Amino acid sequence: MKIGVPKEIKVLENRVGLTPESVRELVAHGHEVIVERNAGQGIGMDDAAYRRAGAEVAGTAAEVFAAAAMIVKVKEPQAAERAMLKPGQVLFTYLHLAPDPDQARELMDSEAVCIAYETVTSPSGGLPLLAPMSEVAGRMAVQAGAYYLEKPHGGLGVLIGGVPGVDPAKVVVLGGGVVGTHAIDIALGMGADVWVLDRNVDVLRRLWSQFGRPLNTVFSTRDAVERHVIAADLVVGGVLIPGASAPKLVSRELVSRMKKGSVVVDVAIDQGGCFETSRPTTHADPVYVVDGVTHYCVANMPGGVPRTSTFALNNATLPFVLALAGKGWKDALGEDPHLRDGLNVAFGKVTCEPVAEALGYAYVPASQVLE
Numbered sequence: 001m002k003i004g005v006p007k008e009i010k011v012l013e014n015r016v017g018l019t020p021e022s023v024r025e026l027v028a029h030g031h032e033v034i035v036e037r038n039a040g041q042g043i044g045m046d047d048a049a050y051r052r053a054g055a056e057v058a059g060t061a062a063e064v065f066a067a068a069a070m071i072v073k074v075k076e077p078q079a080a081e082r083a084m085l086k087p088g089q090v091l092f093t094y095l096h097l098a099p100d101p102d103q104a105r106e107l108m109d110s111e112a113v114c115i116a117y118e119t120v121t122s123p124s125g126g127l128p129l130l131a132p133m134s135e136v137a138g139r140m141a142v143q144a145g146a147y148y149l150e151k152p153h154g155g156l157g158v159l160i161g162g163v164p165g166v167d168p169a170k171v172v173v174l175g176g177g178v179v180g181t182h183a184i185d186i187a188l189g190m191g192a193d194v195w196v197l198d199r200n201v202d203v204l205r206r207l208w209s210q211f212g213r214p215l216n217t218v219f220s221t222r223d224a225v226e227r228h229v230i231a232a233d234l235v236v237g238g239v240l241i242p243g244a245s246a247p248k249l250v251s252r253e254l255v256s257r258m259k260k261g262s263v264v265v266d267v268a269i270d271q272g273g274c275f276e277t278s279r280p281t282t283h284a285d286p287v288y289v290v291d292g293v294t295h296y297c298v299a300n301m302p303g304g305v306p307r308t309s310t311f312a313l314n315n316a317t318l319p320f321v322l323a324l325a326g327k328g329w330k331d332a333l334g335e336d337p338h339l340r341d342g343l344n345v346a347f348g349k350v351t352c353e354p355v356a357e358a359l360g361y362a363y364v365p366a367s368q369v370l371e
Helices: 020-028 047-052 061-067 101-110 131-148 178-189 201-211 222-231 267-271 306-327 329-335 353-359 366-370
Strands: 002-005 032-036 056-058 070-072 090-093 113-116 170-174 193-198 215-219 234-237 263-266 287-290 293-296 343-346
Touching: 002 061, 020 032, 020 047, 020 306, 032 047, 032 061, 047 056, 056 061, 070 306, 090 306, 101 343, 101 353, 113 329, 131 178, 131 234, 131 263, 131 267, 131 293, 131 306, 170 178, 170 222, 178 193, 178 201, 178 234, 178 267, 193 201, 193 222, 201 215, 215 222, 234 267, 263 267, 306 329, 329 366, 343 366
Parallel strands: 002 032, 002 070, 032 056, 070 090, 090 113, 170 193, 170 234, 193 215, 234 263, 263 293
Antiparallel strands: 113 343, 287 293
């Protein structure tokens, strides 16, 4: 199979779909790889590194899209990229369609086979291709929150860990999944007073066992969310319903009652965000203020550390890329129900039920498309 890797064009997105190491693996399995010029520049990998790995380097994205049977990216295709997709062409990348009706419609119009990293599952019920970026984003969330709590950046002027004789910042983490776990790890490491809210008691038990008494665990109810958000210096939103829009846990009215100068970091923004006041931002313009509360809602947070993120992502995606290229998408999806869960749109049909429900489309099971 000929696999294409275009340069990412979302604002300040410096990750790349395949590293030279991944390219070398694909070439060793008999596949061809065509990479757009300077696609790996953001992770410190020049075109020569890709050529040494066996890739062809193309001058434009149009050449890559025209030549490849499968496109491997990181972020959802932008409008100009969607226009280059062809019927039956495989797109393997993050999509996050539930809050993005324009993208969903144009992917349907393209009749491409669109497989989303974020809905591929694992035998244990996890999301193995979302997990590495959730790990990065969870850790970055506390870094970003600490920065914007500083007075010169519009914050309360609070040091996350405090000092002897002065209380640390109260950090509230909504959701104890992958994002939440890594946010907790960093916040505790910085000396914060950390509280995590989740509706799953087993998750709370796991976190209690992992972090011990320094972590405060709370069963999530409306009352608990309200009580802890109002008292927080930093709130990290890390809730997720696979494929669907994130639940709005914090209302606009509740934001208005938060401390002036406090910070919210909405890691769930790719799926619409879990604060009613959230809207996507970019690394170029990452924050805005609502009722005195700084909102950090960068939709591609791991793009801020592209080298770490790209290698972590490739560790997870490469086996699936090899399967899709080696077997063809139909056989690969037919043999692996977990990869099949990643199919979101194919030949104009929506094959992910949460996406169909969120956007009002008829749901067509992936098994019907394979038939």
